[in-house]
Amino acid sequence: MDPAEELPSMLWGLDPIFSAFARLHVTDILHMRESCQVPDIYFYKSHPIHKVDVLGTVVYKREREDFFCYGDDGTGVINCLCWKNDPMKEELDSDGGKPSDDLQHSFNLAVEVKKLKQAQQTHFRLEIGELLRVRGQVKTSRQQREMMASTYYKVNDPVMAVQIEWMSDVLQLYREFYDKPLHLQNISASESPITSLSKATQIIKDFLEQKAVSKFRPYDIQDILQPLFPSCPEVAPAGQEPVAGSSTCQQLHVLLKEALQLLQDEGVVYRKVKSQDEVYFVTAQDKDLLMAVKDIIREDSKREKYQEKGCHILHILSSVRQRHSMNVSKAVLELVLKSLECNSDIISTRDNYFTYFII
Amino acid sequence: MLPAVAVYYFPWEVNSGALQDGESVRTFGSKTNFAHFSRLTQYEPEKSRASLTTQHASKEHHVVINTSFVEPFNPIIGAQYIVLGEIETAQGVDGVRVCARVLNCVDGVNIALLQKVINEQRSFFRERRPDLWSLLQRSRACL
Numbered sequence: 370m371d372p373a374e375e376l377p378s379m380l381w382g383l384d385p386i387f388s389a390f391a392r393l394h395v396t397d398i399l400h401m402r403e404s405c406q407v408p409d410i411y412f413y414k415s416h417p418i419h420k421v422d423v424l425g426t427v428v429y430k431r432e433r434e435d436f437f438c439y440g441d442d443g444t445g446v447i448n449c450l451c452w453k454n455d456p457m458k459e460e461l462d463s464d465g466g467k468p469s470d471d472l473q474h475s476f477n478l479a480v481e482v483k484k485l486k487q488a489q490q491t492h493f494r495l496e497i498g499e500l501l502r503v504r505g506q507v508k509t510s511r512q513q514r515e516m517m518a519s520t521y522y523k524v525n526d527p528v529m530a531v532q533i534e535w536m537s538d539v540l541q542l543y544r545e546f547y548d549k550p551l552h553l554q555n556i557s558a559s560e561s562p563i564t565s566l567s568k569a570t571q572i573i574k575d576f577l578e579q580k581a582v583s584k585f586r587p588y589d590i591q592d593i594l595q596p597l598f599p600s601c602p603e604v605a606p607a608g609q610e611p612v613a614g615s616s617t618c619q620q621l622h623v624l625l626k627e628a629l630q631l632l633q634d635e636g637v638v639y640r641k642v643k644s645q646d647e648v649y650f651v652t653a654q655d656k657d658l659l660m661a662v663k664d665i666i667r668e669d670s671k672r673e674k675y676q677e678k679g680c681h682i683l684h685i686l687s688s689v690r691q692r693h694s695m696n697v698s699k700a701v702l703e704l705v706l707k708s709l710e711c712n713s714d715i716i717s718t719r720d721n722y723f724t725y726f727i728i
Numbered sequence: 729m730l731p732a733v734a735v736y737y738f739p740w741e742v743n744s745g746a747l748q749d750g751e752s753v754r755t756f757g758s759k760t761n762f763a764h765f766s767r768l769t770q771y772e773p774e775k776s777r778a779s780l781t782t783q784h785a786s787k788e789h790h791v792v793i794n795t796s797f798v799e800p801f802n803p804i805i806g807a808q809y810i811v812l813g814e815i816e817t818a819q820g821v822d823g824v825r826v827c828a829r830v831l832n833c834v835d836g837v838n839i840a841l842l843q844k845v846i847n848e849q850r851s852f853f854r855e856r857r858p859d860l861w862s863l864l865q866r867s868r869a870c871l
Binding site for chain 2: 426428441443444497498527528529530533536537540543544548
């Protein structure tokens with residue numbers, strides 16, 4: 370892979386394999402290309418790797434302070450630096466081997482601790498031919514690739530079941546993860562229309578609430594969507610067509626239109642009169658509409674027909690349409706009724722039924 | 729210097745001359761009288777020689793092992809063993825010998841499964857990593 374094609378280091382954390390101990394074949398670990406951005410990070414195909422997990426047979430051992438050993442998994446041999454724990458460095462007392470007869474039936478803490486240490490030692494003492502599981506970071510030292518073990522232990526595998534399972538698991542991992550290229554979501558400037566629409570509607574909603582706007586025309590609020598389109602130049606004042614050929618401005622207009630439509634569907638805004646002049650009324654701030662609905666409910670609640678059950682929302686809707694505006698939608702009315710209910714002007718007797726609240 | 733990698737080979741491949749002298753190899757076989765194989769073979773401690781036998785395609789295959797590096801070891805005649813070692817051409821003996829560095833008893837191993845996994849691994853390398861496959865074939869990784 371070209372160094373130029375390498376994933377930038379900022380995005381490495383997005384690859385789940387980067388955070389995991391990758392179970393690669395040793396031969397792949399040895400032949401992985403080192404990253405040119407950061408030392409000690411390697412690339413297997415398009416995936417950044419820095420920690421690996423290996424199961425192999427010890428074929429060579431060199432014991433010193435630190436304890437090296439070489440592990441072979443059938444595809445390659447790698448040097449594993451297994452650091453000894455402090456307990457391992459202590460020498461065992463030859464006396465503490467067997468408990469005395471007297472103490473056989475009682476729990477002697479010192480003896481048990483010695484036994485535990487012995488068990489730990491046997492667990493970590495590796496001999497040639499034993500199966501070893503190592504997890505650690507990959508490093509290159511003296512032109513040789515090696516593993517700095519963070520965890521290692523002897524694996525008891527009398528019938529090779531663990532090795533067989535490991536081999537088939539690793540093949541599966543390769544097919545499903547390691548050999549598949551990394552797919553990152555495109556975080557570039559071209560955002561999907563859906564997210565920008567929801568952003569636009571949110572911006573408009575916030576603006577209308579903050580400024581307590583009761584009515585507006587589209588071009589009044591056009592400017593607040595500018596941040597979504599950084600490359601769009603200043604839009605000409607009302608009435609003039611946008612500059613031909615500037616597609617971001619057109620996108621902005623389209624987005625604005627869609628956002629307003631969405632807000633109408635939600636009931637946040639409505640057009641009282643459908644004419645050439647696009648005037649939008651904000652439901653939350655429309656006092657006239659509020660009063661009209663309140664009056665309707667108050668008057669109708671006095672009538673015998675609605676006294677018990679209350680007025681159904683559709684009845685209220687048809688009355689509002691007659692009195693106030695033909696273009697009031699159910700969504701708008703629902704918002705108004707909700708705010709009236711919150712103010713304790715009306716109460717809901719049943720689902721979709723409302724009546725005037727008389728204190 | 730690291731020892732070379734021990735690639736899995738089946739016993740019948742060891743003797744067929746497909747391998748060259750000095751290559752590291754790991755192979756398996758039963759000593760004798762195992763449930764599915766039946767062939768009396770020997771362990772000669774004075775000569776440090778052991779013989780592994782397995783049956784494949786109605787033919788018996790022997791692999792002779794030089795056990796000088798793994799002694800003393802407790803031989804269980806009839807058990808399955810896995811050996812990791814280097815091929816050497818012994819003087820005055822037909823065929824090859826494996827000089828064992830590791831000789832582990834794996835009695836109870838599922839041979840069919842092991843064979844299947846080895847074949848899968850081989851086909852994986854052949855398909856996806858032809859460069860590494862040829863590297864493994866030569867198996868002289870000197871690191």
